[in-house]
Amino acid sequence: MNAPRSLVFIGPERTDARSVKRIAALSAEGWQVTGFTFHRERGQADPVPAWDNIHLGTSYSRRYFQRLWAILCAFGVVFRHRRRIREAAAIYVINPDNAFLALFGRLVSRRRVPMVVEIADIQPVMTRAGLTARVLRCFERFVLRRCRLLVTTSPGFVRHYFEPVQQYRGPVFLLENKVYPSAGLIAARQPRTGPAWPGRWTIGFFGVLRCQRSIDLICRLAAEFPEKLTFVLRGVPAGLDADLFHQQTGGHSNIEYGGPYRYPDDLAAMYGRVDFNWCFDFSAAGTNSTWLLPNRIYEGGLYHCPALAFADTETAAWVTANHCGEAFSEDLHAQLHAFFAALTLEKWQALHAACASAPDELFTAESDYTRLSAALERCKVLERGRAGQ
Numbered sequence: 001m002n003a004p005r006s007l008v009f010i011g012p013e014r015t016d017a018r019s020v021k022r023i024a025a026l027s028a029e030g031w032q033v034t035g036f037t038f039h040r041e042r043g044q045a046d047p048v049p050a051w052d053n054i055h056l057g058t059s060y061s062r063r064y065f066q067r068l069w070a071i072l073c074a075f076g077v078v079f080r081h082r083r084r085i086r087e088a089a090a091i092y093v094i095n096p097d098n099a100f101l102a103l104f105g106r107l108v109s110r111r112r113v114p115m116v117v118e119i120a121d122i123q124p125v126m127t128r129a130g131l132t133a134r135v136l137r138c139f140e141r142f143v144l145r146r147c148r149l150l151v152t153t154s155p156g157f158v159r160h161y162f163e164p165v166q167q168y169r170g171p172v173f174l175l176e177n178k179v180y181p182s183a184g185l186i187a188a189r190q191p192r193t194g195p196a197w198p199g200r201w202t203i204g205f206f207g208v209l210r211c212q213r214s215i216d217l218i219c220r221l222a223a224e225f226p227e228k229l230t231f232v233l234r235g236v237p238a239g240l241d242a243d244l245f246h247q248q249t250g251g252h253s254n255i256e257y258g259g260p261y262r263y264p265d266d267l268a269a270m271y272g273r274v275d276f277n278w279c280f281d282f283s284a285a286g287t288n289s290t291w292l293l294p295n296r297i298y299e300g301g302l303y304h305c306p307a308l309a310f311a312d313t314e315t316a317a318w319v320t321a322n323h324c325g326e327a328f329s330e331d332l333h334a335q336l337h338a339f340f341a342a343l344t345l346e347k348w349q350a351l352h353a354a355c356a357s358a359p360d361e362l363f364t365a366e367s368d369y370t371r372l373s374a375a376l377e378r379c380k381v382l383e384r385g386r387a388g389q
Helices: 017-028 064-080 082-086 096-109 131-146 155-162 183-187 212-224 242-250 267-271 295-302 314-321 332-342 345-356 366-388
Strands: 006-011 032-041 052-060 090-094 115-118 149-152 172-174 201-209 229-237 255-257 276-278 307-310 325-328
Touching (some): 006 017, 006 096, 017 032, 017 090, 032 064, 052 064, 064 096, 082 096, 090 096, 090 366, 096 131, 115 131, 115 366, 149 155, 149 366, 201 267, 201 295, 212 229, 212 242, 212 332, 229 242, 242 255, 276 295, 295 307, 295 314, 307 314, 314 325
Parallel strands (some): 006 032, 006 090, 032 052, 090 115, 149 172, 201 229, 201 276, 229 255, 276 307, 307 325
């Protein structure tokens, strides 16, 4: 007999914070999760997963043909473990390429297990012209037509891509990149009435560091305000020239790069020592960067740290609507220079107080995962009814 709360989770990288959050949260909601996950080689240790896990193989960042080969090899792994698919109440898949593993698993298990697909970023290639982009969009539409539910992290993706480009009209679950788990982080908050470092303002840039324009702006502002501004960077440079990154940031005494961090363990220390949250991203300007809602707006918001965002983006709309920071337009450098040149303690206190007035539920994901669990249950019930017709 099928386990009523058994869930198969197929993900691209088991150490990815998103995969870890999803599995931990759904486990806490009562699902028995079996992970089918890859290891992404980044030169770091591969810790033993905290869940029942089946290893799909190893892939490497930005080596797309190797990743394709790893996915092809993973079909054999899925075939050997097809019984896990057959016994599942639902399959939760991260990214369309992994959805083909789920569809293959359904085929060889001879059971139409409801499939939920999460797409949290629109890769640049998906919005380009040309044959490759058209083929990839076709594959993605194939997956979307066969999923019971689409999970995505920003309404901008739905408005600007899934509906107009992919013509998707199915159900959507909005699962924003909020903080999880949050109880310990809330308990670790300390009240603030002034700058973290007396006499200067500290700006934090945390997460995946993939925006070269942000690095250029930070270096320029650091040079212009050596006694007034300090920038703290944490995370992994991705898609940047690593040598150039270290050369640029290392040339300023008021730029500190602290390397990778542990989520969520290090968030309290990171956001507790900064006064502003750098939320600019131009790595895919006009598409993904314009449409997304990044993790850092929720992390910084939870610690009442005002966000700095670029106007006419989904991030800026969220920040403005929730009174959690400031939005800037072009000329961006000139606007930021003027902002910091005129910044007073009273101005910062007003921004900080506006963030502090927002409810914690705006930044934390526990209630969202309860709703997601209920949505998975509905998928299971709907598929059972469909099979009985």
